[in-house]
Amino acid sequence: MELYRSHVLICGGTGCTSSGSVKILEKFEQELEKHDLTKEVKLVKTGCFGLCEAGPIVIVYPEGAFYSQIKVEDVEKITEEHLLKGRIVKELLYKEAVEGDQVKSVNEVGFYKKQQRVALRNCGVINPENIDEYIAMDGYRALGKVLTEMTPEEVIDTIKKSGLRGRGGGGFPTGLKWEFTYRAKGDQKYVACNADEGDPGAFMDRSVLEGDPHAVIEAMAIAGYAVGANQGYVYVRAEYPIAVKRLQIAIEQAKKYGLLGKDIFGTGFDFDLEVRLGAGAFVCGEETALLQSIEGKRGMPRPRPPFPANKGLWDKPTLLNNVETYANIPQIILKGADWFAGIGTEKSKGTKVFALGGKINNTGLLEIPMGTTLREVIFEIGGGIPNGKKFKAVQTGGPSGGCITAEHLDTPIDYDNLIALGSMMGSGGMIVMDEDNCMVDIARFFLDFTVDESCGKCTPCREGTKRMLEILEKITEGKGEPADLEKLENLAYTIKSASLCGLGQTAPNPVLSTLQYFRDEYEAHVYDKKCPAGACQSLLQYFITEACKGCTLCAKACPVGCISGETKKLHSIDQDACIKCGACMEKCPFNAIIKK
Amino acid sequence: MKSLEELAKIREEALKKVDLRKERKGTRIVVGMATCGISAGARPVLTALLEEVQKRNLSDVEITQTGCIGVCRLEPIIEVYKEGDDKVTYVEMNAEKAKRVIAEHIVNGRVVSEYTIGAYEK
Known part of the structure; x- marks a missing residue:
């Protein structure tokens, strides 16, 4: 074994x-x-540190020096100054990590201070391609404990007592799911892991698999023991090449150590794991469609019941949990149900990982105890909105969720609170919007996504979402009629109640929630033919104000030649000919061109 | 993997490799490694410290380097910060002396007075 003075x-x-x-x-x-x-x-390649905005990130221990946005050219300096001479290169540190003369360690930076890492605890700490490092961080001890000291009933009891709920979005109590699968009758049972993360802007599961794949493997083996399965499948999308590769390396290593395979820890328990690649259909994140896809069939949902716990893969009882749910399991076994239940709110226990994106300073990955407020997440951890813009709303739950407005920023985040606000926890995507975002356009964007991703099996989803999208497109183009709003709502409620699976049942949510909180914006589009946020191209007009000095730059930039005016005199735009490309506005040195 | 003991053994070995990244307490040994220190032979001292710490399985000792400590004529210099104790500065070190410092000061808690800067200045 080699000892190093610095990592x-x-x-x-x-x-x-x-x-x-x-x-x-x-x-x-x-x-x-x-x-x-x-x-x-020692050089170590790790998983995601979370603060992707500041990437590429390099951290040097033992000091915990947090270097951000490092370029290849900077490496020489870090090596010569820090590694050779022991002088931290302050100008390359993350800006918040330097305070006057003091250098702060990575854990003291604002982005990390409020976080509590359970599922992500090893991400950015260990080398995910080295099983020894995982074992050093207590890895596979939970599996050892379960196999040698606990009965399957005790394992299920522990998970039930911990209060863990499904992290994929639904929030179903995990322990109950395990119990149903355990009680289901069958000669052969399976466990499966849903790593088909498809929400736009979400990358929680990817980061767990990339940063700590063994945690998922260990948890699946524990689940296999608890429900009586000896074969597991991880369904991961092929668009995640790094995650797939690390997972495969991890499985190989676990097999070599005998932590997967026959007679694990000499207890007679066998468990094997295979990876199945998904082709990236959003609907395959739905559990019945996912199981179909694992079987090699076309990924389409089927009605439930029967639930997978009774009839899953090849009609055998199957336990299906999400990546993040599994990543919590080993910790719960080692530290106990009470420890986990001590974190979070009354009905939502533990922590949740979120992928923060959109109009936010610290784009990245974070994990917080349930009950943290949206304000803390967006303004403290996320660092607020860039360019001094005003916060407008945050979209949680991706295409299945809804918007939450400024007045609800102090709501503690948990499953039930978010549903009460007309949104949902979802898998953890969080997209922040500022005053420049048009809410009608946002709803159109999400619906465009669901129309693309609808599998086409049931009519309400296949036809209904398409019709809704057409209406939204009409509205954003300024051709909306007053009756359209009512039509949208009718369609939305019909699709919600009549669709077969979660995709269709939740697809109208972005429309309903924006209609609820931003009805005035819809009305402005329909009645006044205006987009208050200035985002919908067709409803915009460009104007030249008195600030114009007549420099002629805008006229030269205009691709259709619709700007006229004499040198050193006020110019004007021919609104009929204008194609609203915005080229003039970009060129104007006096900010004399406005759009409204 | 046939037993928990086997896992514990791997864990113990592996822990030493990642220990550096944990929040830690314990002893910190700093080696002066500016140009003066390096040219006076600080690197063999550092390597000797690392080897000795590894050989003796000391898990709560951190070895790190720093720039010029200021008394270039007495280089190589190392400074030992033991929790709760005052800083001890050793001067004109070499690999052999470094090993003795680990054995006597770090392990047994007896400062090797003859190597300290105080002894030299007398």
């Missing part, structure tokens, strides 16, 4: 990989070689 952790999550962290790792290798530091300094 350099380089983020290998999808976000940082795409911003070049692989090249940075290579450069570090060269630099360490050059300075003969390879025996003193």
